[in-house]
Amino acid sequence: MSSVRAALLTVPLVVGVLGTAAAPAGASDQAGKSLTCRGEGVDPKALVRYKTETVVHARLSTIWKLQTDVERWPSWQAPVKTIERLDHGPFRKGSAFRWTTPAPDTTLVITSTVKQLKHNSCIRWTGPAVGDGLLINGVHVWNFARVKGGVLVRTEETHTGEQVDANVPLATEILAKGLNAWLRDLKATAEARDRG
Numbered sequence: 001m002s003s004v005r006a007a008l009l010t011v012p013l014v015v016g017v018l019g020t021a022a023a024p025a026g027a028s029d030q031a032g033k034s035l036t037c038r039g040e041g042v043d044p045k046a047l048v049r050y051k052t053e054t055v056v057h058a059r060l061s062t063i064w065k066l067q068t069d070v071e072r073w074p075s076w077q078a079p080v081k082t083i084e085r086l087d088h089g090p091f092r093k094g095s096a097f098r099w100t101t102p103a104p105d106t107t108l109v110i111t112s113t114v115k116q117l118k119h120n121s122c123i124r125w126t127g128p129a130v131g132d133g134l135l136i137n138g139v140h141v142w143n144f145a146r147v148k149g150g151v152l153v154r155t156e157e158t159h160t161g162e163q164v165d166a167n168v169p170l171a172t173e174i175l176a177k178g179l180n181a182w183l184r185d186l187k188a189t190a191e192a193r194d195r196g
Contacts, residue, residue, distance in 0.1 A: 035141040035156040037122035040115065042139045046158030048171040053154040054183045058190035060144060060151050064120050066190055067142065070097045076189040079181065081107070093117050096127075104174070106131035110138070120144060129159075136161040153186065155179055 034041040035051065042049060056063055066076065068091040073080040079101045086096040095114045100107050108129040116124040122143050129136040136159045143154040157179060164171035 035122075035143050035154055037124035037141055037143070038116040038118055040124055040141075042141055042156050042158040043137075043160060046139070046160045047168045048159040048164045048175060049156065050172055050176045050179055051154070051156035052176070052179050052183060053152060054187055055147060055150050056153050056187045056190050057150040058187075058194040060120050060146055062194050063144060063151050063153065063186065063190045066186060066193075067123070067144075070099070073099065077182065077185050079178070086111075091117070101178075103129075103131055103134070106134060108134070108136075112138075112140070134161070134163050136164055153183065155183065 034044070066072075070083055070091065071085055073083050081100045081102070083097060083099040086098060087094065091114070093114055093116060095117075096112065098109065098111045100109050102108070108131045110127060110129040112125040112127040114123060114125045116122070122141065124139070124141045126137075126139045129138055138157060138159050140157040141155065143152075145152045145154075157175060159171060159175060
């Protein structure tokens with residue numbers, strides 16, 4: 001049994017309440033409603049899921065460029081170690097990219113394919129994340145909406161796979177930490193660029 005799988009199976013199940021992060025001022029709380037892009041959302045059957053949001057005080061065009069210029073993710077997201085676009089041209093439905101990020105006791109190689117996209121509004125990608133003895137199938141949705149003073153950025157992701165399903169609280173905690181860090185980095189970078 002891999003060390004990642006062993007860790008997922010042996011960590012105590014006392015993790016705390018996870019799910020949707022507290023909504024910031026000016027954000028609406030839709031904890032029960034999954035995010036969608038062009039009518040498609042996360043995996044409704046997935047046991048591991050997390051949704052969070054923040055208001056970014058920057059232009060939507062700045063935020064959108066940061067999020068869709070995937071080849072530059074490592075310049076503002078420390079957890080993204082490498083990334084490679086697998087297609088050419090504008091970021092669009094069908095665009096694919098392979099990236100790596102650390103996970104407990106392994107490095108995940110993630111191959112993401114954009115399934116739905118609406119410019120300056122939403123993105124939905126899916127794909128496998130593969131590590132030492134670990135296979136996770138992910139579905140990730142991003143929504144962007146102008147609000148007073150900035151842009152409400154909302155994200156939701158689900159994971160399925162034998163290893164994550166074996167310890168849903170731990171897998172959810174790991175997913176939550178990753179998504180919250182991504183939003184913090186996106187917010188800090190976009191706000192710094194618009195101030196500069």
